[in-house]
Amino acid sequence: MEKLPSAVALIASRKPDRPVLGVRPHATARAARWFLNRFPGDVAYAYKANSSVFLIGALYGAGIRHFDVASLPELEDAATIPGAELHFMHPVKSRSSIRRAYELGVRSFSLDSEDELKKIVEETTGSKGPARDLKLFVRIAVRPKNSRVPLEKKFGISGAAAARLLVKTRQVAAELGATFHVGSQTLTPDAYVAALDEVNQLIVKAGVVVDRLDVGGGFPSCYADSKPAPLSAFMDAIDAGIDKMAVREDVRLMCEPGRALVAEAESLIVRVDARRGNDLYINDGAYGTLFDAAHLGFVFPARLVSRPEIPGETLVPFEMWGPTCDSIDQMKGPFMLPGTVREGDYIEIGNVGAYGRAIAGSFNGYGIYDEVILEDEPMLTMYDTDTSGTREARG
Numbered sequence: 001m002e003k004l005p006s007a008v009a010l011i012a013s014r015k016p017d018r019p020v021l022g023v024r025p026h027a028t029a030r031a032a033r034w035f036l037n038r039f040p041g042d043v044a045y046a047y048k049a050n051s052s053v054f055l056i057g058a059l060y061g062a063g064i065r066h067f068d069v070a071s072l073p074e075l076e077d078a079a080t081i082p083g084a085e086l087h088f089m090h091p092v093k094s095r096s097s098i099r100r101a102y103e104l105g106v107r108s109f110s111l112d113s114e115d116e117l118k119k120i121v122e123e124t125t126g127s128k129g130p131a132r133d134l135k136l137f138v139r140i141a142v143r144p145k146n147s148r149v150p151l152e153k154k155f156g157i158s159g160a161a162a163a164r165l166l167v168k169t170r171q172v173a174a175e176l177g178a179t180f181h182v183g184s185q186t187l188t189p190d191a192y193v194a195a196l197d198e199v200n201q202l203i204v205k206a207g208v209v210v211d212r213l214d215v216g217g218g219f220p221s222c223y224a225d226s227k228p229a230p231l232s233a234f235m236d237a238i239d240a241g242i243d244k245m246a247v248r249e250d251v252r253l254m255c256e257p258g259r260a261l262v263a264e265a266e267s268l269i270v271r272v273d274a275r276r277g278n279d280l281y282i283n284d285g286a287y288g289t290l291f292d293a294a295h296l297g298f299v300f301p302a303r304l305v306s307r308p309e310i311p312g313e314t315l316v317p318f319e320m321w322g323p324t325c326d327s328i329d330q331m332k333g334p335f336m337l338p339g340t341v342r343e344g345d346y347i348e349i350g351n352v353g354a355y356g357r358a359i360a361g362s363f364n365g366y367g368i369y370d371e372v373i374l375e376d377e378p379m380l381t382m383y384d385t386d387t388s389g390t391r392e393a394r395g
């Protein structure tokens with residue numbers, strides 16, 4: 001794929017008709033190295049966040065070998081990665097996908113009900129009887145704290161039922177694990193402290209030995225309206241939380257970051273097709289890469305890349321509208337841009353790498369992107385400092 005120094009260089013050289021995904025593999029590699037250095041266990045990339053071959057390649061190159069997959073198509077795709085260990089962490093799976101996963105060598109599964117446990121046991125039983133090599137993670141529903149996308153409503157088990165499920169799972173699993181998800185884009189580490197405490201209480205109640213502990217995803221990235229605590233504070237909180245738990249000294253830890261590994265590794269470069277007041281009509285939107293901006297109110301950083309910045313020029317708030325005929329195709333922002341933006345300009349919208357291209361569909365005939373590799377820094381980064389949290393990226 002073509003490499004360019006920046007989105008500015010791209011637009012200086014051509015005027016793309018389609019929206020462009022600017023991929024920064026070096027940013028995802030840096031994030032992966034950070035997690036591999038700081039997390040005291042397996043770092044399993046949540047494949048659903050972005051399965052671009054360039055980003056998967058960068059994660060692999062940085063040393064990521066564990067992948068959290070949510071569906072059979074993801075699993076079959078990830079199974080082609082040499083030496084990859086896959087974890088099928090969707091708590092509700094079809095029987096055929098459990099069977100196929102087991103055939104493909106997957107041994108890690110999550111579950112949050114006795115029915116799912118029964119399905120897993122039945123579908124992995126062979127001619128020699130029940131499988132003896134299952135690593136089964138009971139998904140606990142923990143209360144979200146400070147997360148942008150709560151995830152405890154649909155999946156997870158709690159209270160006495162969770163303790164019972166831990167006991168039943170222990171009886172059939174070669175290795176018993178507990179897992180949870182604090183919610184995506186969790187801004188403060190106390191969410192993990194509280195979750196680990198909740199999980200610990202259930203483990204004590206159940207009186208089971210837990211071999212594996214998976215703290216899930218939820219690690220934050222930075223956006224124009226979201227400046228989370230530094231990632232090192234999350235790691236410190238997790239270390240301290242685990243120290244207090246009644247788990248084996250050598251419990252095997254795992255985390256499943258999606259957003260934190262890829263969010264800052266992609267930008268979207270869009271064209272302004274109309275300006276009406278401070279509303280910009282652009283060529284991608286809610287049904288494309290900007291789903292989270294439209295439906296969850298994320299404010300991605302934005303900058304004008306088709307004309308040089310005039311030093312000191314005042315930035316004003318803009319709303320954006322996507323290209324489809326639907327009036328929910330609206331990104332309220334505010335996106336801060338020079339007041340002179342006009343039809344024909346191009347805008348770089350940064351930090352869309354997590355759940356951007358992964359969600360984009362083809363409604364109204366859109367959803368087709370050009371792609372380039374960008375060599376410059378992401379618009380915002382969590383990783384240019386270990387200790388002081390988010391900062392404007394250099395360069």
Ligand SMILES: Cc1ncc(COP(=O)(O)O)c(C=O)c1O
Nearest residue numbers: 046184217218219256257258259
């Ligand atoms: C089971 C599981 N693990 C990991 C993730 C990744 O979460 P995040 O992108 O917030 O790190 C998700 C996201 O939905 C998930 O459902």
